Amino acid sequence: MRIRSDYVSLSPIVVAAVLTAAIILFSVLYSRTPQINFVESSTTSTRYLADGTEGLTKQTALHLSKMQGGASIGGFPGFEPPDDDERYKRKVKGEGYNAQDVNNWVKEINNFLKQIVKKNPNRSLEKILQKQGLTPSQTDDFLDAIQRTQYVADGMKGHGVNPETVKMLESLMKTLGIPLWTY
Amino acid sequence: MALVTSFRQIQRNVDGFSLRVNFEDWIRDVPLPPQTSLVGFGEKHDLFIYPEWRFSFQTDCTDEVWSGTFRVALSLTEVVAWFQTKLMKQGWATIPEKTFIESDWASLKFYFPETTMRVSVSLRWWEDLKDTQMTIWRVTKHPLPSAVESIPDSQLALPIAEDAVREGA
Numbered sequence: 001m002r003i004r005s006d007y008v009s010l011s012p013i014v015v016a017a018v019l020t021a022a023i024i025l026f027s028v029l030y031s032r033t034p035q036i037n038f039v040e041s042s043t044t045s046t047r048y049l050a051d052g053t054e055g056l057t058k059q060t061a062l063h064l065s066k067m068q069g070g071a072s073i074g075g076f077p078g079f080e081p082p083d084d085d086e087r088y089k090r091k092v093k094g095e096g097y098n099a100q101d102v103n104n105w106v107k108e109i110n111n112f113l114k115q116i117v118k119k120n121p122n123r124s125l126e127k128i129l130q131k132q133g134l135t136p137s138q139t140d141d142f143l144d145a146i147q148r149t150q151y152v153a154d155g156m157k158g159h160g161v162n163p164e165t166v167k168m169l170e171s172l173m174k175t176l177g178i179p180l181w182t183y
Numbered sequence: 184m185a186l187v188t189s190f191r192q193i194q195r196n197v198d199g200f201s202l203r204v205n206f207e208d209w210i211r212d213v214p215l216p217p218q219t220s221l222v223g224f225g226e227k228h229d230l231f232i233y234p235e236w237r238f239s240f241q242t243d244c245t246d247e248v249w250s251g252t253f254r255v256a257l258s259l260t261e262v263v264a265w266f267q268t269k270l271m272k273q274g275w276a277t278i279p280e281k282t283f284i285e286s287d288w289a290s291l292k293f294y295f296p297e298t299t300m301r302v303s304v305s306l307r308w309w310e311d312l313k314d315t316q317m318t319i320w321r322v323t324k325h326p327l328p329s330a331v332e333s334i335p336d337s338q339l340a341l342p343i344a345e346d347a348v349r350e351g352a
Contacts, residue, residue, distance in 0.1 A: 093311040
């Protein structure tokens, strides 16, 4: 009788203690888990990407577009210079950009690629674009535009493009599985 | 292997070296459409990127890469047709699964049968300039011979050492 009374009085305490311990354990484990939020791709429910990746690839395409006459890259909207800025228009649409422009644009591209790498470790850009639902043709266009950008930036090193900026782009390309040339 | 009359610049790369060559020295087995010129960047279009002849040392081979960026006042369709016809005549074969042709850009891939040579032609139509820009890479993979195969038989016997032994005796 005595035992039963102890059991009855202790059981809520034990349950509470176990629950508290479980909550603490769960919160500790959760805080140590990489904070990657996944979003569902519009194309299929089985394809997932780190949150924000689609925005980053879109931004990358927009900046790649500046060196491709404002053309659409990988199916993303192309870059449209402001209507009232004739000089900027000539730079983009008429390929009138100089080494300083290339330097600035490649730096911006590098920043977006860095964030893509950070959010999607150990994933190739090709896979990322495929998971975003890009067609093989659009994926090829996107990767091709990066290769051409690297090629032009590398060729302009002698004209004032910072070699470190080019080196950074090459390093990011390597991390993202983009060869300098396609074989 | 192509020969160049002179080169404009030599550059050391992380994995090898490259030469910037004159437009006239562009490889003949990947011909360019008539009236092709180098792309001129900058406000006055006087910043040129010269073709590059690059050697890249890989773990299992050496990549020899010829590349260049050019433009020609022809439509994208005309340039695509030109490359497909001309390169096929020269013995190149297309890689259909890696070839994409869209309304304002195209990516053409070719290989040369029984060799390790491949060509990648990236084309984009520039509406404002009314011309097509071409970036071309011709890649040849030169496999590394194995360590033993790479040493000629005549060198395996170490003749100098043998001479020294004979003289000593």
